[in-house]
Amino acid sequence: MDFLLAFLSGLATGILGALPFLHTNLILQFARDFLTSNALALFTASLAFSHLVFETIPMLFFAIPAQNQNISLLPAQSLVLGGKTIKAFKIVTQSLFYAVLIAFALLPFALAATPIAQTLVQPIQGIALLAVIALAFYKSGSQSKRKLLLGAFFFTLAGLLGLASLSLPVAREPLFPLLTGLFGIPAILFSNKRKEKKEDEKREEKEKRCSTFFNVNLKLVFYAVLAASASVLLPAVTPALVAGLLFVFMSEDRESFLTASTAVVGAKMVFDFAAIHSIGKARSGAAAVIQNAFTPANASNTKAISLSDLIAVEAAGATAFFTALALLLVFGKHFTKTFRKLETNTVYATALITVIAATYFISGAGGILILASASALGAAISLSRIRKSYAIGALAIPSLSYFFGLNTLFLQTML
Amino acid sequence: MVEESEENIKEETKLVVVCVIAALAGIAVLLAYARANTPTVKSIEELSYEDAGRLVLVKARVESLSVRQNAFLKICAQTCITAFIPKQVLEKMNASTLDLNSLKKGAVVSVEGVVEEHANELELRVLTPNAIEFLGYEQERQ
Numbered sequence: 001m002d003f004l005l006a007f008l009s010g011l012a013t014g015i016l017g018a019l020p021f022l023h024t025n026l027i028l029q030f031a032r033d034f035l036t037s038n039a040l041a042l043f044t045a046s047l048a049f050s051h052l053v054f055e056t057i058p059m060l061f062f063a064i065p066a067q068n069q070n071i072s073l074l075p076a077q078s079l080v081l082g083g084k085t086i087k088a089f090k091i092v093t094q095s096l097f098y099a100v101l102i103a104f105a106l107l108p109f110a111l112a113a114t115p116i117a118q119t120l121v122q123p124i125q126g127i128a129l130l131a132v133i134a135l136a137f138y139k140s141g142s143q144s145k146r147k148l149l150l151g152a153f154f155f156t157l158a159g160l161l162g163l164a165s166l167s168l169p170v171a172r173e174p175l176f177p178l179l180t181g182l183f184g185i186p187a188i189l190f191s192n193k194r195k196e197k198k199e200d201e202k203r204e205e206k207e208k209r210c211s212t213f214f215n216v217n218l219k220l221v222f223y224a225v226l227a228a229s230a231s232v233l234l235p236a237v238t239p240a241l242v243a244g245l246l247f248v249f250m251s252e253d254r255e256s257f258l259t260a261s262t263a264v265v266g267a268k269m270v271f272d273f274a275a276i277h278s279i280g281k282a283r284s285g286a287a288a289v290i291q292n293a294f295t296p297a298n299a300s301n302t303k304a305i306s307l308s309d310l311i312a313v314e315a316a317g318a319t320a321f322f323t324a325l326a327l328l329l330v331f332g333k334h335f336t337k338t339f340r341k342l343e344t345n346t347v348y349a350t351a352l353i354t355v356i357a358a359t360y361f362i363s364g365a366g367g368i369l370i371l372a373s374a375s376a377l378g379a380a381i382s383l384s385r386i387r388k389s390y391a392i393g394a395l396a397i398p399s400l401s402y403f404f405g406l407n408t409l410f411l412q413t414m415l
Numbered sequence: 416m417v418e419e420s421e422e423n424i425k426e427e428t429k430l431v432v433v434c435v436i437a438a439l440a441g442i443a444v445l446l447a448y449a450r451a452n453t454p455t456v457k458s459i460e461e462l463s464y465e466d467a468g469r470l471v472l473v474k475a476r477v478e479s480l481s482v483r484q485n486a487f488l489k490i491c492a493q494t495c496i497t498a499f500i501p502k503q504v505l506e507k508m509n510a511s512t513l514d515l516n517s518l519k520k521g522a523v524v525s526v527e528g529v530v531e532e533h534a535n536e537l538e539l540r541v542l543t544p545n546a547i548e549f550l551g552y553e554q555e556r557q
Contacts, residue, residue, distance in 0.1 A: 025532065029464070157435070161442050168449035169529045169542070172468030285532075363468070369448060373441025380434035383427050408503040411542045414446060 006039035007046045011320045014050020015327075018057040024048055025285040032289070038312075041293040045273065045313045046320035048286040049100075052269055053324035056092050056262075057335070060085070089336050091258045093329060094216040095224075099263035100321055102225045103270035107314065110229050110271055114278040121233045126403030129234070132245055133396055136389075147386050154381050154390040158182065159397025161373055166398045167407055168414060171366030177359045179240055181374025182391040186382045188351050216259045224263035231268055232275040232283050239265045241399060244392035266321075273313055280304030454527050459492045462537055466530040473539070476553055477522045486515055488547070490526060498526045498539040498547070507544040515547070523550040 243261035282288035454472040475490035486500040528539030
């Protein structure tokens with residue numbers, strides 16, 4: 001009975017994801033005082049999955065990067081502000097649905113393969129990441145030399161900004177203003193520019209009608225799930241970095257990127273929980289709470305959880321996820337219709353003001369500095385007509401410097 | 416039509432240059448802001464989630480030390496907090512400033528680090544090798 005109550009409370013509390021900036025970790029701070037170990041684990045699993053579904057609301061409609069889905073803001077907002085709210089909503093819900101479904105189907109294979117893959121990858125973590133980035137640049141070789149050089153320049157500049165923002169003590173939650181500036185603000189600014197063109201408006205109307213029959217690209221969802229399954233092998237790999245690296249390899253159209261980035265976020269949660277059994281590593285705040293909840297109070301270190309505990313956690317998560325998604329589909333459609341009536345220039349201004357106010361609220365004055373610099377860089381990349389994925393240097397270079405031990409050198413030099 | 420397009424390209428190139436200069440200036444300001452950022456002296460009890468991302472300096476006694484690849488130094492006053500020392504910082508620290516393994520339970524230290532939330536607990540992330548200073552033993556100080 002306690003477990004059922006814990007599960008239902010987690011599912012219901014996850015609805016709070018619809019409120020911007022209410023992070024799962026903050027909710028868990030309070031929940032830990034009221035729940036016993038196993039009930040806390042089930043509560044956390046159902047909360048995390050339910051929150052994941054409902055946090056799409058502020059991201060889609062109010063241009064506010066969600067806890068897990070901050071990089072999805074670029075294509076989602078670009079679509080919403082371009083008058084394709086229904087399409088964006090369909091992409092997000094369908095991608096989440098299929099990604100979590102495929103991730104659960106692949107779970108037995110992931111449980112068997114992850115420990116072996118981790119043994120192989122651990123000694124060469126940095127080199128593996130470097131190889132992925134080099135491959136991405138090699139694939140960009142089809143572009144002109146000028147664009148490639150410009151891309152390398154912006155990748156490096158974004159990396160420097162990423163290092164300064166993420167390594168130095170300048171702001172709380174620096175990732176939020178960094179990604180909002182690089183992707184969100186230019187998306188809002190340039191959607192506005194597009195909106196002025198009458199031809200586009202006509203095309204949007206046509207696309208609105210087409211979006212009624214929209215289906216996501218399942219092949220893309222599958223690749224995103226595979227990338228998410230590999231992400232647990234390395235520490236410091238956020239869903240944003242995985243999605244960003246995928247972005248480098250694939251078509252840059254907004255629909256494809258929104259599909260892949262949403263799918264990564266959904267699937268990563270399934271594999272993050274699995275990793276606390278398969279390799280004994282917690283790769284997210286919620287996974288850490290579950291691992292601690294199953295660790296005896298007198299144990300000096302956290303350990304891998306048992307298979308039966310993992311099955312209970314994943315089952316609770318899956319049930320919460322599909323219930324929450326059903327609720328979102330029922331209520332989200334009404335919300336989408338209402339929101340479409342509001343699509344005017346006021347929405348752009350409101351979105352910009354909300355993002356700036358949210359940055360100050362979450363990250364403080366340092367966050368505004370990061371937001372301003374990142375927005376300037378994001379706008380420069382958009383205006384240069386090169387692949388926007390070069391902005392991912394902001395995450396890739398800090399990760400590389402971490403794996404190669406250069407972070408300490410950077411900090412010693414700068415502080 | 417072609418001229419107009421070239422005009423647009425020129426205009427956009429100018430904008431790109433302005434944006435790049437703004438981004439570079441922003442990075443420079445961020446670096447200067449970080450350098451000017453001096454640690455706030457706080458007791459462990461005073462630390463809260465509001466302090467996340469802030470550079471602080473705490474004085475406390477060593478409770479335990481766990482060294483794997485990275486080191487975890489548990490320090491306590493009335494309550495406890497863990498100072499996380501990344502592998503690279505640890506190597507430089509042991510080689511130059513302070514051999515962490517020489518710290519015994521009860522040693523009083525000052526630790527400078529950034530307050531972070533990890534696994535739903537507050538911790539201090541030590542950034543540089545000279546961030547931990549040995550101040551003596553509790554008995555000596557009394």
